Amino acid sequence: xxxxxxxxxxxLLFALSRVILRWRSHRLALSELVLWVFVFGGILTVVLVPxxxxxxxxxxxxxxxxxxxxxxxxxxxxxxVFRIYVQLENIEYKLTTLVREIALVQSTDSSxxxxxxxxxxxxxxxxxxxxGSQP
Amino acid sequence: MPxxxxxxxxxxxxxxxxxxxxxxxxTVVIPAHNEQxxxxxxxxEVICQLDGLELAGFASEVLVVDDGSRDATFQEARRAGAxxxxxxxxxxxxxxxxxxxxxxxxxxxxxxxxxxADGQHDPRDIPQLIAPILxxxxxxxxxSRLLAQAAQAIGMPxxxxxxxxxxxxxxxxxxxxxxxxxxxxxxxxxxxxxxxIHIKTNRMEVASEIIAxxxxxxxxxxxxxxxxxxxxxxxxxxxxxxxxxxxxxxxLLRKLR
Numbered sequence: 001x002x003x004x005x006x007x008x009x010x011x012l013l014f015a016l017s018r019v020i021l022r023w024r025s026h027r028l029a030l031s032e033l034v035l036w037v038f039v040f041g042g043i044l045t046v047v048l049v050p051x052x053x054x055x056x057x058x059x060x061x062x063x064x065x066x067x068x069x070x071x072x073x074x075x076x077x078x079x080x081v082f083r084i085y086v087q088l089e090n091i092e093y094k095l096t097t098l099v100r101e102i103a104l105v106q107s108t109d110s111s112x113x114x115x116x117x118x119x120x121x122x123x124x125x126x127x128x129x130x131x132g133s134q135p
Numbered sequence: 136m137p138x139x140x141x142x143x144x145x146x147x148x149x150x151x152x153x154x155x156x157x158x159x160x161x162t163v164v165i166p167a168h169n170e171q172x173x174x175x176x177x178x179x180e181v182i183c184q185l186d187g188l189e190l191a192g193f194a195s196e197v198l199v200v201d202d203g204s205r206d207a208t209f210q211e212a213r214r215a216g217a218x219x220x221x222x223x224x225x226x227x228x229x230x231x232x233x234x235x236x237x238x239x240x241x242x243x244x245x246x247x248x249x250x251x252a253d254g255q256h257d258p259r260d261i262p263q264l265i266a267p268i269l270x271x272x273x274x275x276x277x278x279s280r281l282l283a284q285a286a287q288a289i290g291m292p293x294x295x296x297x298x299x300x301x302x303x304x305x306x307x308x309x310x311x312x313x314x315x316x317x318x319x320x321x322x323x324x325x326x327x328x329x330x331x332i333h334i335k336t337n338r339m340e341v342a343s344e345i346i347a348x349x350x351x352x353x354x355x356x357x358x359x360x361x362x363x364x365x366x367x368x369x370x371x372x373x374x375x376x377x378x379x380x381x382x383x384x385x386x387l388l389r390k391l392r
Contacts, residue, residue, distance in 0.1 A: 023209065046283040080370070096230045096337055103234050 008047040015040045039076065143208050160194040160224055161265065162234030162244035166215070166228055167252035168198030171206040172200065174252045178215035181250065184258040184300060197254070198238055202231040208252075233334040240329055246331055251320040260361040264323045273357035274328040275349045277314050278321030279294065280361060302343065308345035314358055318342045321361055 001009075019036040022028040028036075046053045046069065053065030062068045163181050167174045178197055185195040199212035203225030213220045220238055222231065232249055239247045246265055250256050260278060267273035299318060306317040319342065324332070332348040334341055349356045 042238045092337060093335065094222075096233070098221045098227050099203075099224055100230065100234045100237060103222050104238055107218065107220045107238060 005047055012040050012044040146347055157169050160244050161188060162196045162198055162239040163248045163250055164232065164239060165199045165250050166202060166231035166235060167204065167212065167251050168202040168225060169204045169206050169208060170252040171211050172209045173254045174208050175211040175215040177252055177254050178217045181218055181258045192323045198235055200231040201225060202236045223354055225258055229336045229338050229339035231335055236329055245326045246323060248323045248355050250319060256321045257362045259355055260321065263359050264321065267357040268323055270324045274354035276323040276357045276359060277316060277319050279314065279316035279358045280359035300364055306346055308341045310350055312346045312350035312356060314346060
């Protein structure tokens with residue numbers, strides 16, 4: 001085993017242990033566990049058996065094993081960035097909902113203290129009062 | 136007693152009148168972000184216009200949504216007589232309009248008009264703008280800066296005109312609704328549209344989104360010509376040429392989602 005392989009294996013085992021620990025403490029959904037075990041496990045297999053990448057590359061019609069790894073990584077990165085983007089959008093949406101709700105609640109609190117610009121609603125009760133006080 | 140009958144008549148008349156006015160409540164929603172210089176004047180001008188409408192049996196209200204401004208927008212708007220809602224952080228134009236719509240719904244609005252806080256819209260256009268809604272010929276009305284007169288005549292710069300045309304084209308391609316001014320900030324919606332349209336985008340995409348929702352929900356869309364004032368101030372604010380690409384990207388993503 002070459003030094004880079006040993007380093008790679010150690011890092012990947014560390015990463016896998018993190019993933020599994022996070023799943024066991026319920027901070028990672030099962031689908032995410034599967035995704036990350038698949039990703040890190042796959043890389044681990046290729047690191048341990050480099051000839052596998054060459055074989056896979058031939059299977060896909062790509063010249064070298066290293067090329068396949070790079071292509072695969074780029075596709076994976078794009079996918080992960082997309083996922084983060086979608087999650088970010090969701091968080092932004094939730095944040096907006098929260099900010100909106102605070103604004104609406106605050107406005108109903110303050111509108112009781114200060115009458116706003118509704119002349120019609122202002123005249124209606126006063127007309128009511130004069131009619132009621134006369135008899 | 137004839138006197139008490141007369142009082143009863145006045146009482147009933149008042150009641151009927153008040154229910155009449157409540158049937159039509161016009162709420163003007165003004166999203167504002169760091170607009171302390173203009174927002175007060177805009178609010179006062181709008182209120183002035185609304186007073187005229189109130190004589191015609193409308194209840195009305197000006198609702199400013201302060202989108203996390205760092206200046207005195209909140210105080211200025213309130214001093215000018217508007218009801219002001221405050222976002223504790225800046226969320227974007229779309230979010231502010233969404234909040235305005237929600238608040239208007241809860242406060243019983245039957246017609247909502249949105250208007251930019253930078254003073255580029257003339258509140259005198261409001262009666263024209265809501266006319267198609269009052270005639271029940273439209274659910275959503277866009278105030279178009281480019282409908283009647285040539286864009287040159289209103290002083291819209293050439294780059295703005297090109298971007299505007301591109302935005303109209305994209306709105307049409309993506310959402311199947313053609314308008315001559317898809318990015319206009321002056322629009323009117325009736326309650327039916329208000330209840331159905333849900334704004335999901337947070338920023339400038341909101342203009343196209345409202346049109347997209349209108350066509351998706353098969354609501355009736357109309358355009359009326361409006362005046363627009365392009366001052367140096369209003370050109371600095373609002374959409375910059377550079378942010379049109381991110382807006383396009385967001386619209387594409389929204390279509391995919």
